[in-house]
Amino acid sequence: DNFDDDAVVDQQSEIFELWKMVMDRFALPLLIDLCDKAGLDPPPHEACRPGVCSEPSPKTTSVSAPDASSIDAAAEDSAPSSISIAEDSPPIQPPATSTLPPPDSPPSVLCTSLLGSETALSCRIMAEDLVLDTAIRDWVLIPLSVVMVLIGVLRYFVSKLMRSSQTPDVKIVKEGQMMLRARNLRAGANFIPAKAFRARKIYFCNEENGLLFVPKGQAQNPQAQMFSDPNMAMDMMKKNLSMIIPQTLTFAWVNFFFSGFVAAKIPFPLTQRFRSMLQNGIDLSTVDVSYVSSRSWYFLNLFGLRGLFSLILGEENAVDDTQRMMQMGGFGMDPSKGLSAEKDNLDITQHDWALPNFEQRAEAVLRKVVN
Amino acid sequence: MAVHSESGSQEKKSGNGLNELLTFNAENMQNNMKIIYYSRTFLSIIGGVVAGILGFTGLKGFVFYLLLMAVTSVGLVAKAKFSIPTYFDSWNRVLLDGFLGGLMSFVLFWTYPSLMKYDNISEV
Numbered sequence: 001d002n003f004d005d006d007a008v009v010d011q012q013s014e015i016f017e018l019w020k021m022v023m024d025r026f027a028l029p030l031l032i033d034l035c036d037k038a039g040l041d042p043p044p045h046e047a048c049r050p051g052v053c054s055e056p057s058p059k060t061t062s063v064s065a066p067d068a069s070s071i072d073a074a075a076e077d078s079a080p081s082s083i084s085i086a087e088d089s090p091p092i093q094p095p096a097t098s099t100l101p102p103p104d105s106p107p108s109v110l111c112t113s114l115l116g117s118e119t120a121l122s123c124r125i126m127a128e129d130l131v132l133d134t135a136i137r138d139w140v141l142i143p144l145s146v147v148m149v150l151i152g153v154l155r156y157f158v159s160k161l162m163r164s165s166q167t168p169d170v171k172i173v174k175e176g177q178m179m180l181r182a183r184n185l186r187a188g189a190n191f192i193p194a195k196a197f198r199a200r201k202i203y204f205c206n207e208e209n210g211l212l213f214v215p216k217g218q219a220q221n222p223q224a225q226m227f228s229d230p231n232m233a234m235d236m237m238k239k240n241l242s243m244i245i246p247q248t249l250t251f252a253w254v255n256f257f258f259s260g261f262v263a264a265k266i267p268f269p270l271t272q273r274f275r276s277m278l279q280n281g282i283d284l285s286t287v288d289v290s291y292v293s294s295r296s297w298y299f300l301n302l303f304g305l306r307g308l309f310s311l312i313l314g315e316e317n318a319v320d321d322t323q324r325m326m327q328m329g330g331f332g333m334d335p336s337k338g339l340s341a342e343k344d345n346l347d348i349t350q351h352d353w354a355l356p357n358f359e360q361r362a363e364a365v366l367r368k369v370v371n
Numbered sequence: 372m373a374v375h376s377e378s379g380s381q382e383k384k385s386g387n388g389l390n391e392l393l394t395f396n397a398e399n400m401q402n403n404m405k406i407i408y409y410s411r412t413f414l415s416i417i418g419g420v421v422a423g424i425l426g427f428t429g430l431k432g433f434v435f436y437l438l439l440m441a442v443t444s445v446g447l448v449a450k451a452k453f454s455i456p457t458y459f460d461s462w463n464r465v466l467l468d469g470f471l472g473g474l475m476s477f478v479l480f481w482t483y484p485s486l487m488k489y490d491n492i493s494e495v
Binding site (some may be wrong): 267300 | 423455
């Protein structure tokens with residue numbers, strides 16, 4: 001009995017192989033070619049059974065009309081939209097890509113050997129390689145990049161125009177300058193005589209009337225002032241908005257129009273965990289993680305174009321708000337915590353008179369000059 | 372127009388480098404940092420396009436990026452005539468600054484040449 005079962009199984013597998021060979025090598029390519037030459041629609045994808053037209057070799061050729069169906073039910077939904085004859089004009093519809101056979105399909109034979117190379121239709125679909133349509137590139141990727149560059153430039157110019165000239169408060173400027181003086185003193189402490197340094201230190205840090213000493217009650221003043229001053233608040237709001245609004249709008253635009261298809265292939269592979277992040281519109285679970293949706297193309301552009309902006313827009317980079325924060329700090333708008341921090345720093349500074357080392361420095365310089 | 376030249380710009384001296392009593396001219400230091408940043412960004416963009424054209428994938432591309440950054444560092448150090456303390460306050464700035472920002476630009480421009488491989492599948 002065992003022997004009978006084995007024989008039956010062997011026969012079944014042989015018949016299956018034969019069927020596969022005839023189907024793959026002869027019938028299906030012939031059908032496709034006939035349809036193509038007659039100008040008819042290609043055979044529906046149900047004609048390609050699972051396991052057909054797949055070959056796990058590392059090379060691939062281009063895939064056009066026939067799409068091997070996959071087992072997923074989800075893929076069934078998206079597969080009809082990826083059948084070859086795609087519309088060219090409306091960029092909203094996902095253009096033609098090729099779907100994949102499931103990766104666990106039984107290895108089968110080549111389909112091209114029968115047809116030879118005169119026809120461009122070949123059935124060697126690799127489980128790894130998708131060929132994407134130029135329509136995707138022309139209508140999605142390049143416009144998205146161009147739009148983002150233009151929005152960055154526009155934002156830069158708009159922020160330049162909208163920068164209201166604010167007259168800085170005298171008190172704040174004074175405090176800022178004082179902090180600069182204290183910082184210079186700290187930096188150059190070793191180049192002035194000890195007595196001079198001490199005198200200056202006392203001038204700054206004296207408990208009663210030292211310049212840096214701010215009683216606790218007034219400590220909050222500059223900060224509160226900064227926020228209650230309508231001009232400054234408006235400015236900060238304007239700057240924040242000018243950054244957030246274009247990003248939000250572009251993101252919504254990308255999501256609305258360009259979702260649901262594979263947009264680009266990033267050149268490096270990521271792990272499977274990134275799949276949900278990078279391929280959010282694509283419902284196939286067998287597509288390589290390198291193939292990303294247009295949302296991730298948007299983010300890639302968002303981060304990658306910052307460097308480009310800094311090059312073409314000069315020093316003013318509209319995206320980098322940390323730089324703007326630093327600029328604001330230069331005007332002395334630090335909260336008065338800065339003052340007490342300066343005071344503490346100055347208190348700590350020791351005086352290490354550099355004069356004795358000058359002789360060695362002079363010697364070194366002279367040696368260099370003479371030699 | 373922004374600074375494109377990493378060779379044409381002047382790096383200004385910002386420290387006296389002879390002993391440990393270093394004083395820094397902040398403005399010149401900032402200028403030097405800006406030059407480093409521009410150099411790295413520009414080279415990462417160019418390097419990204421080159422990597423895409425040469426068809427690097429995966430690890431090879433990142434290794435290429437590291438090589439690129441190393442070459443940039445060597446170039447900057449050579450331009451500073453190997454006396455880093457004269458121009459910068461620490462070695463780390465020369466070697467590591469702008470590394471990550473350049474990485475994102477590199478990846479973006481690495482992807483661009485692969486767009487050319489798109490094939491005209493849909494026949495009208």
